[in-house]
Amino acid sequence: MGRDVVITGIGVVAPGGVGAKEFWNLLSNGRTATRRITLFDPSPFRSRVAAEVDFDAEQYGLSPQEIRRMDRAAQFAVVTTAEAMADSGLTPETIEAHRTGVTIGSGVGATMALDREYNVVSDGGRLDLVDHRYAVPHLYDYFVPSSFASEVAWRVGAEGPAAVVSTGCTSGLDSVGHAVELIREGSADVMLAGAAAAPISPITVACFDAIKATTPRDEEPERASRPFDRTRNGFVLGEGAAMFVLEERERAERRGAYVYAEIxxxxxxxxxxxxxxxxxxxxxxxxxxxxxxxxxxxxxxxxxxxxxxxxxxxxxxxxxxxxxxxxxxxxxxxxxxxxxxxxxxxxxxxxxxxxxxxxxxxxxxxxxxxxxxxxxxxxxxxxxxxxxxxxxxxxxxxxxxxxxxxxxxxxxxxxxxx
The missing domain is CATH 3.40.47.10 (Thiolase/Chalcone synthase)
Incomplete structure (x- = not known):
């Protein structure tokens, strides 16, 4: 099976709280973070509830230029990476660059930025032929989800394997599974692995409305998500990110790292x-x-x-x-x-x-x-x-x-x- 792989750092951005401690506090107390959508006017849609993150990018260290360059999901990814790295005790100066890699899971890429920018270049949908002169210089970064992995790699100085895994709603599991295999086979010693998503936008809501996958229980958003309940009638859209520092076990033990669990x-x-x-x-x-x-x-x-x-x-x-x-x-x-x-x-x-x-x-x-x-x-x-x-x-x-x-x-x- 190859080398054992362990988790030595965790970073979380989630509805109801930013940070792994806040995330666990919400879960262990059984609190819900679902509410009526506030990121845009949801009134035209069938499902008008979501689990949004209260997120101020500047508060978490991102500059105005970085905020302009990165989609909201990419911002989540770099903030959770910073928490995971700090939690693990690693820094860009202490990693071996060529033995450190990145895998990011993404189901729908930079949805919010693409939705916003299409609205601009099409003049609110009125132009059949969009006007590129109104596009932001970073539109290509929004178009290619690989930019998520690049942003994280640049942040930590990782020069090893880097990839985005996109397998729909299993992306966040599969990206970590892929990272584990890279360590086991010896292609890397440390991987920054996880996933980020910020899909709460009109186009996403419209897509799920069309197939009636999301709940229309708009009158009580805090009780709208009801897995395994007899009265369940669809899921509630959410957003967030989680990133992990994965290490080969012996390496982690040599440096005295705290180990959360083995995958x-x-x-x-x-x-x-x-x-x-x-x-x-x-x-x-x-x-x-x-x-x-x-x-x-x-x-x-x-x-x-x-x-x-x-x-x-x-x-x-x-x-x-x-x-x-x-x-x-x-x-x-x-x-x-x-x-x-x-x-x-x-x-x-x-x-x-x-x-x-x-x-x-x-x-x-x-x-x-x-x-x-x-x-x-x-x-x-x-x-x-x-x-x-x-x-x-x-x-x-x-x-x-x-x-x-x-x-x-x-x-x-x-x-x-x-």
Whole structure:
């Protein structure tokens, strides 16, 4: 399997709080950060709720020029990278540049900047042929999501492998999984890995309105995200980022780094079935889980907690429930499961990394975060979904899963460092 890979630094920008400490405080207290959209006027749309980040880029050290150059998602990425680096005790001066790399997950790229700039160059949509003279000089950076990885690499002086992984809603899991493989195979010793997303814009809301994937429960935004609840009727859009410092274990130990957890198993599969549809039996996700457990050399009975995708759509929650039963057998009924999307919404490409952060912090604190807004049990979702209130319990091994449009299914196993 190659070299062991551990997490030595965490950085988070999330709805309800900036910073890993604030993020965990929100989750462990079961608070929701969903509200009516304020980033633009949502009144023309079917779904008018989202989980927004209260984010002042200047407060977190970005200059006016950097703010102009970077899309909001890229800003999230560099701020979370700074926190993760500080948390790990690494600096640009102490890393070995050619042995340090970057992987960023992105589902929809620089959506907010592109949406804003199209509005400018098309004169509010009135011009069939857009006028390039009104475009900002950095429009190309908005067009190519690779700019996210470049910004992070420049920040830390990383000259090793750099990539953006875009696999829809599993991007945040897959980017970290890719980074793990690069360390295991010896291509890097340190990776800055994670994901960032800022998709709350008119075009994104319109896209999900068209397929009725998001909830129309606009009258009570704080209770709109209801994974596994009988009354669920769609997900709540979110935004945010999480970045990690990943290191080869022996290197981390030599420098005396604090180790949060080991990433011991990862697998991803595609169902080759439908862009948005999921088979109800959950076989594809179950296969990803089985392979991740095999790589981690972990038995189903050793899983202490499942951090679910838990989007709050009817088909996803049924699909996941079936997948857990297929992959864990009888142990699925004894394993607590929860969805943090009930509190921070669904930030598309970033949510997988935020869920990794939640999983690591659950191990760190021996607390399973709850599924907020779960008041009415759905008979089709009959596992232990930790409703409303966090649960204190010994948590050594966590399974985190993701499911994305296009049929992507990913699973990761994280374990308390020995």
């Amino acid at each position: 011991c198993g990862f697998a991803t599969r595609c169902n080759a079935f439908h862009m948005t549809g999921l088979r109800p039996d959950g076989r594809e996700m179950a296969e990803a889980i089985r392979l991740a457990l095999d790589e981690a050399r972990v038995n189903a009975e050793q899983i202490d907690y499942i951090n679910a995708h838990g989007s709050g759509t009817k088909q996803n929650d049924r699909h996941e429930t079936a997948a857990f039963k297929h992959s864990l057998g009888a142990h699925a009924y004894r394993t607590p499961v929860s969805s943090i999307k009930s509190m921070v919404g669904h930030s598309l490409g970033a949510i997988g990394s935020l869920e990794i952060a939640a999983s690591v912090l659950a191990i760190e604190h021996n607390v399973v975060p709850p599924t907020a807004n779960l008041h009415e049990a759905d008979p089709e979702c009959d596992l232990d979904y930790v409703p409303l209130v966090a649960r204190e319990q010994r948590t050594d091994t966590v399974l985190s899963v993701g499911s994305g449009f296009g049929g992507f299914q990913s699973a990761m196993v994280l374990r308390r460092a020995a």
